[in-house]
Amino acid sequence: MRISPRHPRAASLRTRARLAREMRKGVVAPEGLIAHGRGEAFDYLLGERSSAGARKAERAAAAWLLAARRPVVSVNGNVAALAARPLARLVRALPGLRVEVNLFHRTPARAARVASRLRAGGIRTVFGVHPTVRIPKLPSDRALVDREGIAQADVCLIPLEDGDRTEALRALGIRVISIDLNPLSRTSERSDLPIIDELTRALDHITRAIPLQKAQARPGFFRPFDRSRALADAFATIERRLTRETRARAPRPSRHR
Amino acid sequence: MRISPRHPRAASLRTRARLAREMRKGVVAPEGLIAHGRGEAFDYLLGERSSAGARKAERAAAAWLLAARRPVVSVNGNVAALAARPLARLVRALPGLRVEVNLFHRTPARAARVASRLRAGGIRTVFGVHPTVRIPKLPSDRALVDREGIAQADVCLIPLEDGDRTEALRALGIRVISIDLNPLSRTSERSDLPIIDELTRALDHITRAIPLQKAQARPGFFRPFDRSRALADAFATIERRLTRETRARAPRPSRHR
Numbered sequence: 001m002r003i004s005p006r007h008p009r010a011a012s013l014r015t016r017a018r019l020a021r022e023m024r025k026g027v028v029a030p031e032g033l034i035a036h037g038r039g040e041a042f043d044y045l046l047g048e049r050s051s052a053g054a055r056k057a058e059r060a061a062a063a064w065l066l067a068a069r070r071p072v073v074s075v076n077g078n079v080a081a082l083a084a085r086p087l088a089r090l091v092r093a094l095p096g097l098r099v100e101v102n103l104f105h106r107t108p109a110r111a112a113r114v115a116s117r118l119r120a121g122g123i124r125t126v127f128g129v130h131p132t133v134r135i136p137k138l139p140s141d142r143a144l145v146d147r148e149g150i151a152q153a154d155v156c157l158i159p160l161e162d163g164d165r166t167e168a169l170r171a172l173g174i175r176v177i178s179i180d181l182n183p184l185s186r187t188s189e190r191s192d193l194p195i196i197d198e199l200t201r202a203l204d205h206i207t208r209a210i211p212l213q214k215a216q217a218r219p220g221f222f223r224p225f226d227r228s229r230a231l232a233d234a235f236a237t238i239e240r241r242l243t244r245e246t247r248a249r250a251p252r253p254s255r256h257r
Numbered sequence: 258m259r260i261s262p263r264h265p266r267a268a269s270l271r272t273r274a275r276l277a278r279e280m281r282k283g284v285v286a287p288e289g290l291i292a293h294g295r296g297e298a299f300d301y302l303l304g305e306r307s308s309a310g311a312r313k314a315e316r317a318a319a320a321w322l323l324a325a326r327r328p329v330v331s332v333n334g335n336v337a338a339l340a341a342r343p344l345a346r347l348v349r350a351l352p353g354l355r356v357e358v359n360l361f362h363r364t365p366a367r368a369a370r371v372a373s374r375l376r377a378g379g380i381r382t383v384f385g386v387h388p389t390v391r392i393p394k395l396p397s398d399r400a401l402v403d404r405e406g407i408a409q410a411d412v413c414l415i416p417l418e419d420g421d422r423t424e425a426l427r428a429l430g431i432r433v434i435s436i437d438l439n440p441l442s443r444t445s446e447r448s449d450l451p452i453i454d455e456l457t458r459a460l461d462h463i464t465r466a467i468p469l470q471k472a473q474a475r476p477g478f479f480r481p482f483d484r485s486r487a488l489a490d491a492f493a494t495i496e497r498r499l500t501r502e503t504r505a506r507a508p509r510p511s512r513h514r
Binding site: 139 | 261273274277280290292296298396439503
């Protein structure tokens with residue numbers, strides 16, 4: 001299906017078509033498409049750009065990743081489909097960052113396809129294709145992690161995650177940085193450093209912040225982050241948008257008589 | 258995949274699993290899953306129940322459908338997958354209402370599958386499986402309509418629609434009643450009677466309002482509806498929710514030191 005470049009939502013339609021294609025190839029799960037739709041709605045409400053609060057969280061995330069001894073980024077089908085290249089750029093900026101495949105709807109074949117999508121984007125080493133460790137108290141396949149990856153991590157960047165897992169990782173003493181457009185999600189609620197922003201924008205901003213934060217970084221020293229403030233900022237951004245929309249709407253009666 | 262009934266989002270997970278299943282069967286399009294996700298996000302913000310404003314719109318919709326000479330409801334894959342039975346109940350309450358399949362991503366096989374899903378839900382006559390008329394100025398397959406259905410309609414109920422088509426139907430002089438959880442969508446913007454509510458709740462409320470509105474109904478007389486007010490009400494509901502969430506969040510520092 002051809003998407004007209006003049007369509008008011010062309011970029012959004014192209015991303016949707018890409019996800020549908022990656023689902024047919026078995027990289028993205030059907031539930032991943034639904035999750036993408038939820039993200040779209042929140043991004044729309046946030047004005048489809050990174051708020052000042054999100055930019056601040058992205059700078060703090062760069063500092064935390066630099067301060068980490070074993071930083072790991074957890075990748076699912078949607079992340080591989082939409083952001084393999086932005087993620088490869090982040091790994092080039094921060095070579096110690098390990099990339100691990102972690103899937104809610106896991107099959108060995110799907111894990112291999114997600115890994116191969118990441119390699120095609122420029123990521124050389126991918127962990128988690130043959131996970132050997134289980135995180136306690138997590139019933140889903142998300143509990144399966146790599147001995148060399150999440151199992152040893154002190155900081156875990158989890159884009160587009162689920163709340164149960166965020167909690168399970170925190171219970172292991174791992175600092176969680178989340179990227180999720182929904183400020184009300186359990187992931188955003190429970191993360192140590194919730195970034196309320198679109199995935200590729202967030203990854204690009206973290207990558208650009210790495211060289212700027214490098215001078216101050218000390219291993220094991222994590223700058224405090226006000227998570228409640230970050231969430232409140234996101235709510236305020238949406239509220240302002242809705243207030244503007246309400247005001248813009250002078251009463252317009254139906255055209256019909 | 259088994260869904261625990263104790264999961265805080267069990268109902269929502271079951272609906273997602275159902276849509277994924279119906280997609281594998283070819284009833285729902287991949288893009289339909291993304292659209293469902295958008296709806297989920299807005300429903301979450303609206304508190305997952307019908308607001309007073311939505312209830313009012315649903316009563317007005319019942320009145321309009323009763324006043325219509327040729328009411329038609331336009332059905333896509335998601336509607337067939339999620340609401341064939343609530344729709345069948347509406348048709349039983351209002352036997353003049355014609356049900357027409359109308360698909361953005363149309364193939365003859367998919368149209369037939371959507372129709373058969375509707376019949377399985379209890380709808381006897383389904384229009385639009387072999388459409389013969391084109392609506393002007395609409396490039397997509399949504400332009401294909403049934404000579405006996407939308408082509409002759411004076412009122413069209415369009416759940417989960419797209420903005421382009423809402424506009425094209427209005428240009429034909431058809432009154433459009435929309436059901437869409439997104440109060441900012443072009444569908445909601447352009448509809449004559451936007452219902453900002455979840456599909457099955459909205460259909461159930463319209464059905465229950467039919468007997469109550471019947472006494473006052475006069476063919477061709479349509480009670481005025483304040484569409485701007487309906488949209489402003491939905492924005493206000495979301496704003497109240499966000500304000501509540503912001504207030505509920507006393508500053509909580511990270512658990513880590």
